[in-house]
Amino acid sequence: MLYLLSEDARKADGAEALLRLAPVISVQVLNEVTHVCVRKLRMGWGEIAQFLDLVRSFCKVVALTEDVHDRARHIAQRYRLSFYDACIASAAIAAGCTTLYTEDLGHGQILEESLGIRNPFHSGTG
Secondary structure, X not given: OHHHHOXXXXXXXXXXXXXXXXXXXXXXXXXXXXXXXXXXOOOOHHHHHHHHHHHHHHOEEEOOOHXXXXXXXXXXXXXXXXXXXXXXXXXXXXXXXXXXXXXOOOOOOEEOOOEEEEOOOOOOOO
């Protein structure tokens, strides 16, 4: 979602294309976007709220429940992922998603025999 704010036109366009697909995102995605907007982009809270409202208008947002948390701990341990990445993957599985678009995990990896990892900017070479 942060690539919507990118000066890299290719990545911004790619993010817009994904957003038009009405994706599922988790509250953890909103948390991480907020953190980057505050810390790295130095956006004000009003700006952040407007951006997140826009994102949420296109997306279904999945809550972080106890079940999502418990599965995330299992996923983090099994696949040696950061807990926060595992929360995102766990929420995607809970929502019935079969593809997780991210640059943070291995392109082509399959988690829990059901969730494929896809880097939307992967060139397909090497």
